Amino acid sequence: MNGANDEGPVTVRQLLREERDRQLERVPWSAFSAQVMNRLESPLPADLTQAAVETLRQDVDAERTAFAARSAAFRDQVEGRIFSEGMRKRTPWVGTLRSWWARPARSWTLAGAAAAVAAVWLWVGPVASNGGPGPVTVDELSFEGTALVVAEEGMTVVWLQDS
Amino acid sequence: MDGRSRENDGASDRDRDAARVRAARAGDRRSFALLVEAYQERVYAIAFGILRQREDAWDVAQEAFVKAYKNLDRFEGKSAFYTWLYRITYNLAIDAHRDRQRRKGRSEPLDGPVEGPPGLNHPSVSAQRRELAEVLRSAMDQLSEKHRAIIVLREVEGLSYEEMAEVLGVRKGTVMSRLHHARQNLQQLLRPYVETGETLPESLTLAVRRGVGGGFP
Numbered sequence: 001m002n003g004a005n006d007e008g009p010v011t012v013r014q015l016l017r018e019e020r021d022r023q024l025e026r027v028p029w030s031a032f033s034a035q036v037m038n039r040l041e042s043p044l045p046a047d048l049t050q051a052a053v054e055t056l057r058q059d060v061d062a063e064r065t066a067f068a069a070r071s072a073a074f075r076d077q078v079e080g081r082i083f084s085e086g087m088r089k090r091t092p093w094v095g096t097l098r099s100w101w102a103r104p105a106r107s108w109t110l111a112g113a114a115a116a117v118a119a120v121w122l123w124v125g126p127v128a129s130n131g132g133p134g135p136v137t138v139d140e141l142s143f144e145g146t147a148l149v150v151a152e153e154g155m156t157v158v159w160l161q162d163s
Numbered sequence: 164m165d166g167r168s169r170e171n172d173g174a175s176d177r178d179r180d181a182a183r184v185r186a187a188r189a190g191d192r193r194s195f196a197l198l199v200e201a202y203q204e205r206v207y208a209i210a211f212g213i214l215r216q217r218e219d220a221w222d223v224a225q226e227a228f229v230k231a232y233k234n235l236d237r238f239e240g241k242s243a244f245y246t247w248l249y250r251i252t253y254n255l256a257i258d259a260h261r262d263r264q265r266r267k268g269r270s271e272p273l274d275g276p277v278e279g280p281p282g283l284n285h286p287s288v289s290a291q292r293r294e295l296a297e298v299l300r301s302a303m304d305q306l307s308e309k310h311r312a313i314i315v316l317r318e319v320e321g322l323s324y325e326e327m328a329e330v331l332g333v334r335k336g337t338v339m340s341r342l343h344h345a346r347q348n349l350q351q352l353l354r355p356y357v358e359t360g361e362t363l364p365e366s367l368t369l370a371v372r373r374g375v376g377g378g379f380p
Contacts, residue, residue: 068204082195
């Protein structure tokens with residue numbers, strides 16, 4: 001059998017036998033841990049699996065260290081993406097509403113929402129007609145439910161959905 | 164650090180994050196920047212651990228923060244901000260991995276049994292001559308992305324089962340079961356080195372002799 005310090009190809013089973021022999025030289029058989037025998041007979045030593053996990057950990061840690069040097073750039077890019085996507089995703093309100101309606105879960109609320117909008121229209125309408133075209137200020141609006149606010153191109157539409 | 168102080172730290176981190184989320188919702192971009200600063204390395208690490216590819220991990224990590232920002236209103240605060248953020252990262256990374264596989268024109272198993280690394284048993288391929296890290300990385304790469312993810316969350320990021328359950332959106336028992344299967348599959352992938360009697364790379368021999376991963380008792 002090869003010594004522990006021998007170089008060259010070797011199987012896991014050989015390594016375990018080496019370990020067993022080392023243990024046998026050090027301690028009497030009665031004290032010999034069954035764990036070594038279990039390892040010898042097991043389909044795969046846990047060490048090898050654990051070594052794979054350890055390799056992954058080392059890879060990720062190395063990558064984490066490399067990332068630290070670029071972290072400021074990362075933050076800047078995240079902020080840039082949030083800002084630019086916020087601008088880019090401002091689609092016309094008609095498109096926004098169309099996509100909202102297209103959701104199956106929303107369709108059943110359409111009638112209720114339309115009724116709610118009609119109610120608001122009737123309420124706000126007279127205010128607008130009194131002052132003619134121009135900004136309308138609503139001091140207070142109370143509604144128990146979900147509101148979808150779409151503000152685009154100088155126009156604000158508030159959809160109210162019953163809770 | 165004892166358990167209690169770690170628990171207190173966790174609670175204070177959670178409170179701190181919750182305050183930052185509230186401020187960010189109110190339009191304070193600086194608060195969100197602080198959240199990015201606090202979690203960017205870990206988010207990137209999770210993405211990299213799953214994807215094993217630097218550029219993809221960078222994109223996924225960025226997308227995770229962008230998505231989190233857009234959906235801050237949906238964050239209910241029932242879980243910690245970071246588990247919510249990790250969940251977004253996990254889902255994006257899994258999607259990115261699947262997209263990559265689709266582009267490559269092949270599919271990989273998600274949770275099912277795995278086959279050994281290609282060529283390990285082939286006599287003409289001297290896989291046994293590879294370096295230790297390459298062999299072990301190969302096995303890890305062959306693991307399904309979901310199994311690799313769960314190993315990353317547990318073994319690399321050190322999340323508890325409860326935290327992992329929140330991230331993965333499954334029960335704690337499912338987490339434990341999935342982790343068990345991940346390790347089993349990893350063993351299966353490395354089995355050829357033991358059962359076929361193939362010789363090991365020299366570096367692996369030395370590593371095992373030195374007791375890598377806990378070593379012999």
